[in-house]
Amino acid sequence: MSHPVTLTVNGKENEVSCGATTTLLTVLRDTLALTGSKRGCNQGVCGACTVLVDGTPVRACLTLAVNTEGQSITTIEGLPEGGELKPIQQAIIDSDAVQCGFCTSGMILTAHEFLQRNNNPSIDDIRTALSGNICRCSGYRKIVDAVALAASRGGA
Ligand code: FES
Ligand code: FES
Incomplete structure (x- = not known):
């Protein structure tokens, strides 16, 4: 029903x-x-x-x-506001962190929320934050780099 x-x-x-x-x-x-x-x-x-x-x-x-x-x-x-990508979205592009893209939206939303809580994360912090998101293409290094890049730019 x-x-x-x-x-x-x-x-x-x-x-x-x-x-x-x-x-x-x-x-x-x-x-x-x-x-x-x-x-x-x-x-x-x-x-x-x-x-x-x-x-x-x-x-x-x-x-x-x-x-x-x-x-x-x-x-x-x-997630974008007024046609502007969020910093983590731009960082994913700039870091070339997309392969097939199947995991990407989940990774971005997880990372966005994480960066709002921690804007100066260590690499281990980022890995832990993303540990519940699986990338079947196994492109984790560039995804982690992208989160670190967004953090270095001061945005989520
Ligand atoms: S589709 Fe929901 S966790 Fe995999
Ligand atoms: S880019 Fe293919 S599953 Fe992550």
């Missing part, structure tokens, strides 16, 4: 119909066509589906859509 639910995604309210067990990832990708959030393992392991809910990184594949009503959801599509 489906219920109407109002989800605030990237600052916009969306009335959607979803069942009690419909995940946030399904609503984002299949209903709202926000496909930047990737369905990798669909089991909470890989981090490819990471989005921010009230500013906290969550696994959208493990999050029930109905439980996010009234909260603010940010996907990779909503």
Whole structure:
């Protein structure tokens, strides 16, 4: 049975119909066509589906859509402001830290939230912060470099 639910995604309210067990990832990708959030393992392991809910990184594949009503959801599509990339997005580009790109949105949202909490991280801090996000292309070094670059530029 489906219920109407109002989800605030990237600052916009969306009335959607979803069942009690419909995940946030399904609503984002299949209903709202926000496909930047990737369905990798669909089991909470890989981090490819990471989005921010009230500013906290969550696994959208493990999050029930109905439980996010009234909260603010940010996907990779909503991260830039006024057409400007966030520092971590620009640093990912400048560090050439993308291979297939499947992990990239989850990495960026995780790193963005991390840099807001720690703007002077060590390399080990960065590795720990990203440890829940898997890159199947194994391009970790450049991703870590990108987070360090964003930090050195003073932004998240
Ligand atoms: S798709 Fe959600 S953690 Fe892998
Ligand atoms: S760039 Fe391919 S999974 Fe990370």
